[in-house]
Amino acid sequence: MKKTILLTAAALAMTGGLMACGNAQTETAGSSTGETPSGETAESSASQTDGWEPSGTVSLIVPAGAGGDTDLTARIFAQYAKEKTGHDFVVVNTNGAAGSVAANQVLEAAPDGQTALFGHCLLSVANIAGITDYNFEAFKLGPNFAKNPAQQFYVNADKYADLDEFLEAAKAAPGTLKACTEVGAYTYYELLAFEKATGIDLDLVDAGSASDKIAAMLGGQVDLMPGTYMLNKDYLEAGQFVCLGAPTAVKYEMLGDIPTFTEQGIDLAFPDTDYSFYFPKETPDEAVEYFDKLTKELLDDPEVQQALTDLDVIPYYLNPEDAYANDEATYQAIKEVADGLENQ
16 A cells, blocks of 8 residues: 555656756855965865866856755855865755656766756655656766664654554554555565565655655654754754654764664664755766866865864765765665565
């Protein structure tokens, strides 16, 4: 039943997303002085090479609205890339159809290095969900800039004190407790993996954006919410939310005292969300190499590292080849969850 609901709603979401394609929001990061903070000109910046250079403004297409983790991470890159090179990097927010509206925009862009998708495993998820007939392999992969741990699971503190209490309630009323997600999204498959690992059955409801999910949690309309630490830590500190655990393969320092599910005896480790650049397939290698060198230089800068850390995002560099292998492993892991659903 869940598979049928997912595919039907995904088709509707894609139609609505394509209609919204013209509503992209654009904002330029950085000034246009042509100087880095140290006063050196763009021409003398270490990121400059004798090869490819941007010929104008570089568009970073973000498959999400303003203010979320993907958007804010992209803006950090855009800001510091401008400061280091003197070139303008513009963040373009393009919502719709589980990221496929943004992805289609990049696929249709000129392969000149001036346009890149900035995102994570949504390309694979949209393909697995049947929203697109392509995945990350339709693009030329660039480097990886940052990482967010797999989304943790949060509950309202007024309802549940800890993981054991939540699981007890879920097993006492199969298919009743509501868990919020988005159709065709990463969290949908993450929740399916959680159900399988814990032997419970949840009612998966489409609750919209991250802010919509948080509002539903605060209002007691849902029982469980996957979410990022950066958007939920204030509610944890205020005692409004309880975090049941992190479905990560390792324990991240950024998450503080939040335990992994493995530590609690549950065999669950879901792929993290790693932020990479995706270019039109025919983009010149020289352009990708430029982004690779620039990304590495930025991540070697303590100020950039601190900006990402302050955002509760982990600085995390992978070269294009390793980023491709990482996407491939992520795709297979999520597809295994989906294949298990089909076999039920």
